[in-house]
Amino acid sequence: MGSISKKDLVERVRRGKVTRDQMVANNLSEGIAFQIQATRDARGWTQAELAGRAGIANNLPRLEDPDYGKQTITTLKKLTSALDVALVVRFVPFSQYIDWLSGTPHLDEGISPESLAVPSFVDEEKSGVFEKKSQYWKVDLTPEIAVPETEKQDTFSMASYGETITPTFMIAESEREMVNAY
C-alpha cells in the first residue's frame, strides 16, 4: 500500500483551511524538489551542469531541497527548457488533487469550464464529491458493426474484419461500468 491513502487525504482536507494550505505548499515543495533532482540525475547531469544549461545561478542545492519551497515560475520555466520537458501549473479542485496524490485513476477532461473556474473546497464539500467513490470508465470494446453469428468468437481479432474496415467502438451511457477505484 502507498504511504498516502485517499481516506487519510479526505480526512486531512476536512481538518481545516490551515491544514489544506500546508498540504498544498508542502507537496508542491517536495514534488518540485524531488522531480528536479531525479530528472537531472536521469540525464546524468551535475547540479552545476543543469544550472548552466538553464542559465540560472547555481542554486540547485536549494531548488532540490524539499524544505525550500521558494522556487519561482520563472526559474521553473528555465529548468523546463533545459530538461526539455513540459511544465503544468494550474489550479485544481481538492477532489482531483487527492486522486492524484493517492494514485487514484482520474478522468481528466482537459480544458473545460470546470477546469477554468475551479470549485473551492467548500463548494466541493457541499456537492458531496468526497463522499463518492472514485470512478473511471471501463471502456467496453464492442465493435459497432454487425458480426455474423458464424464469425463470432471469444477472442476479438482485428484481422477477422479485414483490412478495409475501421472498427469503431461504442461507449453507451448505459453500458458504462463504474469501477470502484479504491
Add this chain to the structure above:
Amino acid sequence: MAEALWKFRGFVTDALTEVVQNWYWDELTKDERDLIRDRIAHLEHLKGHLWKEPYYEDFGDIGEIKKKSTPRGALRIYGVKKSDVFVLLNGVLKKVTRDSRGTDLARKRLKLLNNGRGNTHGFNFQERSS
C-alpha cells in the same frame, strides 16, 4: 499506483513492541504525521543513490530522514537501508541541532537486529483506524 522502489519497516522489540510505530501514532500530531507521509510518499519512489542531504544524512551504518522545520523542532527518523527496505529504528522530534541520544538508540536497535534480537514489521504511515 506505481510500485514503490522502497518498502518501509519498523523495529519491533523482543517484547513485540513496535516502538517507532507507537512513536509515530502516539507522540506526533496529525499535522506532523502528514509531513512525514508527504516526505515518504516521494522518497519511496526515489532511487537510493539520490537520497542525500539536506533531507537525508548517511552516517555509514545508519541514516537519518530529516524534516527540518516544524513548530516543535526537527523531525528525525533514523533507520538502516537493507536492499530495497528502509528499517525505521528510532524517531525523534526535538529542537536540537545534533541528536546523539537519537542516533545512539538507533544504533543500539540496529545491533539488536544484527544479533538476531528484535524484528521488523511493515510500517503503517496511514492514520490508525479507530
